[in-house]
Amino acid sequence: MKGKAPASGKLRGIAAMARLALASDTPRAVGAVVMTLAISAHPVVVALFIRQLTDAVVAGHADTAMGWGLGLAAAVASWLALLWYTFGLRTVLEEKVRHAAEAGIAAMSMAPWSVAHHEDPEIAEELALIERDVNRLAQVVIFLLTLLGALGQLLFAVVVLADVHPVLLLLPAVGALPVWAARRGDRWRQRSLELAAADENRARELYAVACGAEHAQELSVLGAQAAVRDRHRQLAGAAQRERETGAHRSFRVQADATGLFGAAYAAAVAVAVLAAVAGKAGVGDVLLTIALAAQVTGQVTMATDAVTQLVRAKATADRYLRIAALADGDRTDGAEPPETGDGLALHDVTFRYKDAARPALDGVNLRVEGGQTLAVVGENGAGKTTLAKLMCRLYDPDGGAVTWNGAPLSTLDPEAWRSQVSAAYQDFVRFEVTAGHTVGLGDLPRIDDTGAARTALRKADGERLEDALPDGLATPLGRSHPEGTELSTGQWQKLAVARSMMRETPRLLVLDEPTASLDAETEYRLFQHYARASREVTRDGRGIVVIITHRLGSVRFADRIAVMERGTVAETGTHDELMAAGGRYARLYRTQAEAYRLDEPQHAEPEGER
Incomplete structure (x- = not known):
C-alpha cells in the first residue's frame, strides 16, 4: 500500500456500504427495504381510515362507521406488528454489516505485501479512524433505511394532501429547508471540530501525563504539575470554545429553517379549515390534513436526522473505500524464487522512509552466499532493521535492487518469497x-x-x-x-x-534483535542455539541466516559480519579479520566488552560450532 489514498465520489462510500449489506445478507437486506416501504405507507392508510370514519359518523351512517372503525383498528395493529418485525430485521442486518466491515478492515490491513501502510502516518491514521468508527459504517444501512422510510411516507402523504387542496403540495418544498439547514449546520460543526482537533489532541496528551501514575515522580521532582495543569486547561478551553462556535452557528441556521416550516404547517391546516367552512371539503378532510401535515413535519425531521447522520458517516465510508482501493491496487504477482544462484545480494540499495530527514539506507552493497550466516551489527539507527525489511521484501528499495539468486525480489511473487522466509523480531x-x-x-x-x-x-x-x-x-x-x-x-x-x-x-532466516528482552546469560546460551540452527538452515548450501543485533559479544560464529553506520556498510569480514583491522567494529567490540564486563573466554565459541 503506497501513496496517498485517492478521493472517492460524493456517494460512492455510502453506495459501497449498501452493497456490503446486500452481499452480507441479501434476503434480509431486500426484506428490510420492502418492510420499510410498507411501514411508510401505513400512517397514510390510517389517516385515510380516520377521514372515512369521521365522514361516516358525521353523516350518521352507523354501519359504515363501524366498518371503517374495525378497518382502522386492523390497520393500526398490523402497523405495530410490522414495526417490531422490521426492527428485528434491521438489528440483525446491522450486526452482519458490522461483522463484514470489521472483516474488511482486517483484510485491508493485512492484504498489502508491504508494511508501508502501517508506517505511513497518513494511511495509518486512516486505518485507525476506520477501526474507531466501524459502528458508524454498520449504521449507514440503518440511516439509509430510515431516509427511505421518511421519503416514502412523505411521498404518500403528498399524494393524499394534493387531493384535499393543490396548494398543500408546497408543504414538502418548505420542508426541504430544514434538510438544507441540517447539512449546512453540520458542515460548520465538522469544520469547528477539525479546527479544535490540534488543541484537543495536545490537551488529551497533557491529561494523560498529568493523571498517569508513571509520570507523577518526574513531575513532582520537576515541580511541573501546575504548568502542566495550566497548559491543559488553556488548550482544552480553546478547543471547547471552537466547538461551541460551530455548534452555535449550526443551531441558529437549523432553528430558523424549522421555524419557517412550522409556519407552513399552520398555513396548511388553515387552508383545510377554510375549505371545509366553504363546503369544498368535509370534516374528515380537515382531520386528514392535520394528521398528514403533522406526519410531514415528523418525516422531514426524520429525513433531516438521517441525512445528518449519513453526512457524518460518509467520511468514514469514503475512507473505507479509499483504503480498500489501495489494498486492491497492491495485489502483485511474480515469478517463483530461483532455487540456485549466488545467494542474497544488495546492489547499490537506497531507501528513505516517508518524510524522513535522511535515507535509512544509502548506497548499500552487500552479498551473502548460500550456506552462510551473516551478522549485521551497529548502533541504534544505523539501518539494520531497515536492511532486514528489504531482505524480507516488506519494502522495495527506492534505488538499486535486492536480489535472490540473481532475481530481483521486486519481480518475485511476494507470497512465494515469504513462504521461504522465517523471521523473529524485537x-x-x-x-x-x-x-x-x-x-x-x-x-x-x-x-x-x-x-x-x-x-x-x-x-x-x-x-x-x-x-x-x-x-x-x-x-x-x-x-x-x-x-x-x-x-x-x-x-x-x-x-x-x-x-x-x-x-x-527456510531459504532465509532473519533474526532481528532476537535477544533484546533476555539477560546476558540467556542471550549467550540462545546464540549457541542460533549457531546450531544456522548450520541446519545452511546445511544444503542454499539457506542463509541473517542475525541483526547491536550486541557484538555473541556473533563470532557468523561466517561474515557487516558493520552498519548511518545507512551504509562501513566494514565487512569475519570477527578475526575485523578485530585485526582495528576499525569501527574493533572499537565497538572492545567498548561493549568493557561495558558488559565480558571477556574472551566467556564468549569463546562453543566446541563444534565452526
Whole structure:
C-alpha cells in the first residue's frame, strides 16, 4: 500500500456500504427495504381510515362507521406488528454489516505485501479512524433505511394532501429547508471540530501525563504539575470554545429553517379549515390534513436526522473505500524464487522512509552466499532493521535492487518469497492462543504439530518454558482467556524465536534483535542455539541466516559480519579479520566488552560450532 489514498465520489462510500449489506445478507437486506416501504405507507392508510370514519359518523351512517372503525383498528395493529418485525430485521442486518466491515478492515490491513501502510502516518491514521468508527459504517444501512422510510411516507402523504387542496403540495418544498439547514449546520460543526482537533489532541496528551501514575515522580521532582495543569486547561478551553462556535452557528441556521416550516404547517391546516367552512371539503378532510401535515413535519425531521447522520458517516465510508482501493491496487504477482544462484545480494540499495530527514539506507552493497550466516551489527539507527525489511521484501528499495539468486525480489511473487522466509523480531507479536499454536504459527501447515513446536522450542532454548506452563503446550496464553497464563517479556520473546524456527528449511532466516528482552546469560546460551540452527538452515548450501543485533559479544560464529553506520556498510569480514583491522567494529567490540564486563573466554565459541 503506497501513496496517498485517492478521493472517492460524493456517494460512492455510502453506495459501497449498501452493497456490503446486500452481499452480507441479501434476503434480509431486500426484506428490510420492502418492510420499510410498507411501514411508510401505513400512517397514510390510517389517516385515510380516520377521514372515512369521521365522514361516516358525521353523516350518521352507523354501519359504515363501524366498518371503517374495525378497518382502522386492523390497520393500526398490523402497523405495530410490522414495526417490531422490521426492527428485528434491521438489528440483525446491522450486526452482519458490522461483522463484514470489521472483516474488511482486517483484510485491508493485512492484504498489502508491504508494511508501508502501517508506517505511513497518513494511511495509518486512516486505518485507525476506520477501526474507531466501524459502528458508524454498520449504521449507514440503518440511516439509509430510515431516509427511505421518511421519503416514502412523505411521498404518500403528498399524494393524499394534493387531493384535499393543490396548494398543500408546497408543504414538502418548505420542508426541504430544514434538510438544507441540517447539512449546512453540520458542515460548520465538522469544520469547528477539525479546527479544535490540534488543541484537543495536545490537551488529551497533557491529561494523560498529568493523571498517569508513571509520570507523577518526574513531575513532582520537576515541580511541573501546575504548568502542566495550566497548559491543559488553556488548550482544552480553546478547543471547547471552537466547538461551541460551530455548534452555535449550526443551531441558529437549523432553528430558523424549522421555524419557517412550522409556519407552513399552520398555513396548511388553515387552508383545510377554510375549505371545509366553504363546503369544498368535509370534516374528515380537515382531520386528514392535520394528521398528514403533522406526519410531514415528523418525516422531514426524520429525513433531516438521517441525512445528518449519513453526512457524518460518509467520511468514514469514503475512507473505507479509499483504503480498500489501495489494498486492491497492491495485489502483485511474480515469478517463483530461483532455487540456485549466488545467494542474497544488495546492489547499490537506497531507501528513505516517508518524510524522513535522511535515507535509512544509502548506497548499500552487500552479498551473502548460500550456506552462510551473516551478522549485521551497529548502533541504534544505523539501518539494520531497515536492511532486514528489504531482505524480507516488506519494502522495495527506492534505488538499486535486492536480489535472490540473481532475481530481483521486486519481480518475485511476494507470497512465494515469504513462504521461504522465517523471521523473529524485537517487536514480536504476543499471540494469545495456546502455547503450541503461538509457536506453530511460524509454519501454518504444521500449526497443530506438537512435536514440531517442541523441536522449535528446543532450538530457541525454551525446553524449560513448556514445563513451566500448567498444561504444557496446550496452555492458553494471555489475558484474553479467562484462565490464560501471562508470561514475562523474555518468555514471550522465546516463543517468538521458537516461532521463527518452525520452518525446517527456510531459504532465509532473519533474526532481528532476537535477544533484546533476555539477560546476558540467556542471550549467550540462545546464540549457541542460533549457531546450531544456522548450520541446519545452511546445511544444503542454499539457506542463509541473517542475525541483526547491536550486541557484538555473541556473533563470532557468523561466517561474515557487516558493520552498519548511518545507512551504509562501513566494514565487512569475519570477527578475526575485523578485530585485526582495528576499525569501527574493533572499537565497538572492545567498548561493549568493557561495558558488559565480558571477556574472551566467556564468549569463546562453543566446541563444534565452526
